[in-house]
Amino acid sequence: MPQVWVRFHDQRDYPIIIEPGILPSVGAWARRRTTGRTALIVTHPRLLRLFGPAVKGSLQAAGFSVHVQCVPEGEKTKSLETLNRVIGVMLQARLDRRTLVVALGGGVIGDLAGLVAATFMRGVDFIQLPTTLLAQVDSSIGGKVAVNHALGKNMIGAFHQPRLVLIDPLVLKTLPLRQFRSGLAEVIKSAAIADDKLFSFLERQMPEILKKNSKILTQIIQKTCAIKARIVAQDEKEGGLRAILNYGHTVGHALEAYHHYNKTYLHGEAVSLGMLAAVRLAVSAGVADIRTQQRQEQILRQAGLPGQGQGEKIEEIINLMKFDKKAKDGNLNFVLTPKIGHARISNKLTPFSVRRAIKTVVSGSRTAEGNNGQR
């Protein structure tokens, strides 16, 4: 069965297990990865209905006494208020330091439950059972956990690695297609920066991927997890290399912030536009060739991700990018792909070229230098 390890070469090492139908075996896996006898499942009501019986039953069969805490769906749930409420419930139930927190859901649940685990009694074990494609290939791996502050997303957080990530591609059957495509943007991103073979595979298999063929999904999830695991293991706290995972995110985050994180764009949709801006920028800066741009444009289109914005005001987008926590000393950092499967960070781009590349994306005009007449 496909396994990927996140290796720090200490006791924090953990496996990512990827297998269709694995979810009902979570108890046995959890048993191997923690010593406690009590588990708290954090999830949404909808996911509790879909997957609760299998997860709870399996944990109980493995000897855990199981508590469940449901929280509402949506980004607003990633708040100090919810964190406080969940911890209150844990204290009332007299849960102790050996409690295992089980995150059953997408990135919202993983980030929130992860921060619960990082902070409850100074830190307890947790495992990730990601149920969105985005969470399976991205947010469940790497130990970044957080809630939002009114003044900024993910501003209250920690690095707290899970003990185990268990990925069942079959759970994606019920995931709405728009959410699924959004997760695909992160798969495409990872391939674009680090794995040209995966990128070609995506180009060939996109129709099967969109049909949620579980064999193909297992392959792409494994490859994408392997990329993230490798990068995170080398640079846990984003001192350098980990930043390449932010490909497409400089503009993507600004677009999400511009719309106040409402549903104008899902995360992956904003990142998709961000990748388009970045690759056009790379071409105009002479870093990438036109073929690299065309292949990224085409795969994003094949995946059904948006190719242009909603006429956002360019100056506001630029200001939001400068405000992004990853902007260093006011300099705009861009991850660029010189060719498929390779990434490099540049902060030497002229404001003019940056503005022009973003304009081709947000205004919907496709005429950037070196891009005239494309498509």
Ligand SMILES: NC(=O)c1ccc[n+]([C@@H]2O[C@H](COP(=O)([O-])OP(=O)(O)OC[C@H]3O[C@@H](n4cnc5c(N)ncnc54)[C@H](O)[C@@H]3O)[C@@H](O)[C@H]2O)c1
């Ligand atoms: N920690 C990290 O490294 C990291 C990385 C990327 C994103 N994130 C965070 O992840 C969050 C976004 O995560 P997301 O895109 O998974 O969204 P999400 O967690 O909000 O899930 C999307 C929606 O899909 C529903 N859903 C989930 N699984 C389902 C299933 N199998 N079937 C039917 N419905 C299902 C959920 O109930 C929810 O309404 C953001 O808060 C973002 O900041 C964190």
Ligand SMILES: [Zn+2]
């Ligand atoms: Zn992302």
